[in-house]
Amino acid sequence: MEKIVLPEIKDYHLIDVYIKNGGYESAKKAFTFSTDEIIDQVKKSGLRGRGGAAFLAGLKWSFMPKSSDKPKYLCINGDESEPGSFKDRQIFEYNPHQLIEGILITAYAIQANTCYIYIRGEYHKWIKLLQKALDDAYSNGLVGEKMKDTFGIGFCTNIYIHKGAGAYICGEESSLMNSIEGQRGYPRVKPPFPAQNGLWGCPTTINNVETITNVPPIIKNGWEWFSKIGEPKHPGTILYGLSGHINKPGIYELPSGTLLTDLIYKYGGGVPGDKKVLCVIPGGSSMPPLRGDQIEGVKMDAESLKAYGTAIGTGGVIVMDEDTDLVKILARIAKFYYHESCGQCTPCREGTGWMLKILNRLVSGEGSVKDLDLLVSVANNIEGNTICALGEAAAWPVKFMITRFRDYFEKRVSSENILPVRNKVHSMRNTAISIDTEQN
Amino acid sequence: MEFKFSEANNKNIKDILGKYPVKKAAVMPVLYLAQEQNGYISNEVMLEISNVLEMTPEDVLGVVTFYTMYHQSPVGKNHIQVCTNVSCMLRGGYEIYDTVREKLGISNGQVTQDMKFSLEEVECMGSCGTAPMIAVNEDYYENLTKEQVINILESLK
Ligand SMILES: Cc1cc2nc3c(=O)[nH]c(=O)nc-3n(C[C@H](O)[C@H](O)[C@H](O)COP(=O)(O)O)c2cc1C
Ligand code: SF4
Ligand code: FES
Numbered sequence: 001m002e003k004i005v006l007p008e009i010k011d012y013h014l015i016d017v018y019i020k021n022g023g024y025e026s027a028k029k030a031f032t033f034s035t036d037e038i039i040d041q042v043k044k045s046g047l048r049g050r051g052g053a054a055f056l057a058g059l060k061w062s063f064m065p066k067s068s069d070k071p072k073y074l075c076i077n078g079d080e081s082e083p084g085s086f087k088d089r090q091i092f093e094y095n096p097h098q099l100i101e102g103i104l105i106t107a108y109a110i111q112a113n114t115c116y117i118y119i120r121g122e123y124h125k126w127i128k129l130l131q132k133a134l135d136d137a138y139s140n141g142l143v144g145e146k147m148k149d150t151f152g153i154g155f156c157t158n159i160y161i162h163k164g165a166g167a168y169i170c171g172e173e174s175s176l177m178n179s180i181e182g183q184r185g186y187p188r189v190k191p192p193f194p195a196q197n198g199l200w201g202c203p204t205t206i207n208n209v210e211t212i213t214n215v216p217p218i219i220k221n222g223w224e225w226f227s228k229i230g231e232p233k234h235p236g237t238i239l240y241g242l243s244g245h246i247n248k249p250g251i252y253e254l255p256s257g258t259l260l261t262d263l264i265y266k267y268g269g270g271v272p273g274d275k276k277v278l279c280v281i282p283g284g285s286s287m288p289p290l291r292g293d294q295i296e297g298v299k300m301d302a303e304s305l306k307a308y309g310t311a312i313g314t315g316g317v318i319v320m321d322e323d324t325d326l327v328k329i330l331a332r333i334a335k336f337y338y339h340e341s342c343g344q345c346t347p348c349r350e351g352t353g354w355m356l357k358i359l360n361r362l363v364s365g366e367g368s369v370k371d372l373d374l375l376v377s378v379a380n381n382i383e384g385n386t387i388c389a390l391g392e393a394a395a396w397p398v399k400f401m402i403t404r405f406r407d408y409f410e411k412r413v414s415s416e417n418i419l420p421v422r423n424k425v426h427s428m429r430n431t432a433i434s435i436d437t438e439q440n
Numbered sequence: 441m442e443f444k445f446s447e448a449n450n451k452n453i454k455d456i457l458g459k460y461p462v463k464k465a466a467v468m469p470v471l472y473l474a475q476e477q478n479g480y481i482s483n484e485v486m487l488e489i490s491n492v493l494e495m496t497p498e499d500v501l502g503v504v505t506f507y508t509m510y511h512q513s514p515v516g517k518n519h520i521q522v523c524t525n526v527s528c529m530l531r532g533g534y535e536i537y538d539t540v541r542e543k544l545g546i547s548n549g550q551v552t553q554d555m556k557f558s559l560e561e562v563e564c565m566g567s568c569g570t571a572p573m574i575a576v577n578e579d580y581y582e583n584l585t586k587e588q589v590i591n592i593l594e595s596l597k
Contacts, residue, residue, distance in 0.1 A: 083525045083564035124578035160459040165507035182467040184506040243527035243568035
């Protein structure tokens with residue numbers, strides 16, 4: 001199988017090797033097209049965003065105003081903080097020039113003269129690696145003012161890395177823009193959308209690192225070629241991440257629509273100790289989990305997963321074996337969203353805290369069946385009532401883990417706690433001691 | 441203690457300002473420079489940055505408190521970060537965390553008395569495929585066992 005995003009070529013991250021293998025030729029080719037032609041080709045290729053929402057890349061670009069007296073911006077999202085996701089760092093390390101070339105083509109297509117690559121602050125090493133590649137591209141005249149001469153065009157763009165500082169929410173596109181502007185990373189109310197009102201109020205496009213790294217091969221080989229790889233409605237390869245209880249964890253570049261069972265057993269070498277799969281989260285911790293007995297025949301692409309009541313997200317597959325304590329796992333996931341909620345919206349700020357509290361109660365064996373309903377109700381009240389999609393990201397795992405593993409959770413609460421809810425008032429009295437010991 | 445940027449950093453700030461259309465946007469990278477020079481972000485640091493970037497000190501404080509990687513008090517010479525999020529948890533992240541806690545005798549957010557170590561339980565670091573992991577200052581250590589963690593900590597003493 002051909003690798004598009006992470007080709008297996010030795011030292012491909014070095015500019016000389018990249019150029020020797022036809023690197024930056026796609027940009028040269030792209031610059032002979034009009035901007036509309038490029039947008040049209042990417043639209044027809046069917047390339048969808050790899051950052052979580054799987055939105056059509058070409059369509060997004062077409063929202064950018066053609067004429068504007070304001071500067072236009074391109075932001076590349078390398079915040080990569082969704083638990084279970086570790087794909088963009090492979091691109092920074094092993095194929096940085098294809099990302100840079102993709103940026104040149106995209107920036108040209110939307111006529112953006114400035115591009116910011118937002119990378120999570122913890123990725124010090126990968127920021128340095130990408131900066132080195134960027135410096136090499138600059139000194140070869142491929143980026144910035146000099147690219148006008150190199151490519152013989154009237155267009156140029158500058159590319160800068162903006163380092164995050166430890167906030168998952170900054171991966172959300174409007175929060176990311178506020179962060180670049182030097183503000184607290186609060187998501188913005190939409191509309192207005194970034195294409196109209198983005199960075200400093202100017203037209204802005206935001207795309208994920210992997211999305212943009214797909215662009216040069218599409219220009220080079222044509223949109224028909226790309227549209228025929230994998231699933232027609234979500235074509236191309238996907239960088240699937242395998243983690244958790246799996247023999248060979250890692251990133252696997254495979255055609256979209258690869259079977260989940262193939263990912264786990266054929267590529268990932270199965271579950272350690274040949275244990276059964278209890279639960280799989282298919283696209284990073286925000287996505288609705290699947291039961292182990294639900295994964296047969298499940299294809300890994302946006303449309304197929306939607307049919308199974310979940311989503312492709314970042315393609316980060318987290319596998320849990322039959323001995324996993326799902327209550328503890330869910331409590332840990334809830335802790336993450338509680339910690340990362342920016343606090344602007346009441347349902348998200350308060351709801352994530354309540355869900356964590358209730359789940360901690362379940363972990364300590366003090367929960368009741370009523371708590372399960374309460375959790376689902378809190379989750380339902382967050383969903384759809386917030387400024388940004390972190391609300392859903394926090395609600396979905398709780399809601400779907402509990403509804404899909406209801407039997408499991410009921411067993412957990414009933415075996416460990418016979419009283420529906422421990423009566424806190426009565427437990428202060430002497431009589432309660434006998435009740436407690438009787439019941440336990 | 442008054443804070444002033446070093447000569448070298450003044451030059452760095454000039455370079456950073458060239459990347460953005462407005463001064464305020466430089467606040468995150470400039471905070472990193474200050475943290476590197478001063479060890480942590482003190483009130484004096486924030487005041488100086490507010491002067492340099494023509495922001496209110498409150499706006500600088502707002503940024504500092506939003507992001508977890510800016511420290512408002514000194515951290516240890518070796519700042520140990522342990523990921524305990526799902527993928528790490530499934531591969532022993534909490535055992536690694538407990539090992540570090542026991543070995544250093546401090547809990548989350550604390551610094552050892554000799555200022556050599558500090559500990560932070562962190563969220564997913566993007567090492568899920570090479571879990572469990574710790575980071576020491578800027579460096580990642582992945583695919584760890586308890587024994588390896590103990591060795592790493594001992595090598596840092
Ligand atoms: C809470 C939250 C966190 C997100 N984190 C990321 C991220 O780390 N990287 C990313 O590319 N997109 C992330 N997204 C999605 C972005 O908002 C945006 O849709 C995406 O970057 C667009 O790029 P694409 O169309 O190429 O996928 C996040 C969204 C939310 C709601
Ligand atoms: S949904 Fe949560 S993270 Fe998003 S803006 Fe509201 S409070 Fe902030
Ligand atoms: S969960 Fe620990 S690095 Fe991702």
